[in-house]
Amino acid sequence: HWTERRAARIVPDVLLVNGRFTATTVARVFPVPAPRVVRCPVELAPSTADRAAVRARLGADAATVVILLAARFDVGKGHDVLLGALARLRELDGWACWIAGGPQTPREARYVEALAARAAGSADGTRVRLLGPRSDVADLLAAADVVCQPNTAPESFGVGFVEALAAGVPVVTSAFGGALEIVDASCGVLVAPGDVEAVAGALRGLITAPARRRALGAAGPARAREVGDPGTNLRRL
16 A cells, blocks of 8 residues: 555654564565564453343343354455354254444445345344444443354454453454464364354354353453453553
């Protein structure tokens, strides 16, 4: 991009990056031998919302395993991969999916329309809900059982992953980009980018194994603090 070409005319004394993945990408622009990693400080306070009440408002009872994707409607976030994976779970009872977010550009608006039509036309249409823009994502996390964002383009960091782990929700995402610095086998499941079958398998395993799901969720807050603790990261900055 022209802004990067312009910026590359100046060699910075210090280059701060939000993760190892970003460090590898900025090396193409700035010839700095050792960028300093300062991860994004992430608010880790859990929601105080009533989990049962949030679920009831959105039509999920206590036994339903709720899968949440809360992200911009960018194609790289993997909404279509998630819908493809859910289509492979139609014979499996006891799950629902909430997709939160709204379009910010005309292109994203067309993408939302296509996803909505696909969800409505599938056999799982009643179990997949597009919630639109939300200001209560922390409450949705408190009410969810799994966060699934199967990216097809890498995240530079992944604040949403840290927020999910802080809420005690295991994460299913793609094994590249910043996610590799946040999610590990102790708190989630990493799959190959774009692998619909692998996403379906990961979700099936978490839906049908509540003890494993709870164990991964329980490890999330400690991992979130390790990665995104504001005090630690601001002191480093």
